Amino acid sequence: MVYPQSIENLIRGLSKLPGIGEKSATRLAFYVLNAPSEYANALAKCLVDVKEKVRYCTECFNLSDLAPCRICADGSRDGAVICVVEGVKDLAAIEDMGGYRGRYHVLHGSLSPLKGVGPADIRIGELESRVKGGGVKEIILATSPDMEGEATALYITRLLKPEGVKMTRIATGIPVGAELEYMDGMTIGRAFEGRREV
Numbered sequence: 001m002v003y004p005q006s007i008e009n010l011i012r013g014l015s016k017l018p019g020i021g022e023k024s025a026t027r028l029a030f031y032v033l034n035a036p037s038e039y040a041n042a043l044a045k046c047l048v049d050v051k052e053k054v055r056y057c058t059e060c061f062n063l064s065d066l067a068p069c070r071i072c073a074d075g076s077r078d079g080a081v082i083c084v085v086e087g088v089k090d091l092a093a094i095e096d097m098g099g100y101r102g103r104y105h106v107l108h109g110s111l112s113p114l115k116g117v118g119p120a121d122i123r124i125g126e127l128e129s130r131v132k133g134g135g136v137k138e139i140i141l142a143t144s145p146d147m148e149g150e151a152t153a154l155y156i157t158r159l160l161k162p163e164g165v166k167m168t169r170i171a172t173g174i175p176v177g178a179e180l181e182y183m184d185g186m187t188i189g190r191a192f193e194g195r196r197e198v
Contacts, residue, residue, distance in 0.1 A: 007029055007030075007033065010025075010029040010032065010033075011025045011026050011029045012025075013025075014028050014029060053065040055067070056106075057069035057071075057072055059072040059103075059130075060072050060082075060103060060104045060105050060106060061105065061106040061107075061108060061123050061126065062088060062091055062104060062106050063088050071095075071103060071104060072103060076101070077101055077102060077103055078101055078102045078103070079102075079103055079135060079136075080102075080135055080136055080137040080138065081102030081103065081136075081137065081138045081140065082102060082103050082104065082105050082127075082130065082131075082136055082138070082139050082140070083100065083102055083103070083104050083105070083140040083142050084104075084105045084107065084127060084139060084140065084141050084142060084143065084156060085104060085105070085106055085107065085142050085143070086106075086107050086108075086109060086110050086143050086144060086149065086152070087106065087107075087108060087109075088106055090106075090142060090144075091104050091106055094142065102138075102140070105123065105126070105127045105130065106123065107122045107123045107124065107127070107143075107152065108122055108123055109121065109122040110122065110143060110144065110148040110149050110151070110152040111148060111151045111152045111155055112148045112151075117148075119155065122152075124155070124156065124159070127139075127156065127160075128159060128160065131160050131163050131165055132163065136165055137165060137166060138165065138166040138167075138168060139156070139160060139165055139166070139167050139168070140168050140169075140170065141153040141156060141157070141167065141168065141169045141170065142170045145172040145190070153169055171194040172187075172190045172191075172194065173187060173188075173190045173191030173192075173193075173194050174187060174188070174191045
């Protein structure tokens, strides 16, 4: 052991974070050690707060320290439109875009039979309950355009379309600024399927 036990413990703890190896953990540990005590105390409080206060929203399953979350509690949002996303980071990306004024439903995963993830393992049942509760006119499926995301979107469509709710899927295809010659066939195919009149 090169460093005092408390520094070794901090390095070990930090190195368990994703993307943080031992060298990065050592650099971070020494940054905390050399920072003012107020910084270390504030950082420790943030870590404790996030574990003690953050829960799933009781309505959309976004992460929140309120029940319901700020988005669900916002009366200016259209509760008749629900955007379904796989994870909280997807919700954040849509919010960062600005312009969407509906509500959300976070599945916390996607269907993946090969990995043993079925409908009961993600928040599909809760979405079905929201739709059957009434007032929902449109479901926007914003799952990833990969195999699992497509399977999830198809499953939700088959489950909820009989309820009389409008089902839409976000467009996929060629990203802005990309060159057509570098796109794969599936991406070009989706771009053709999602074409619109100009």
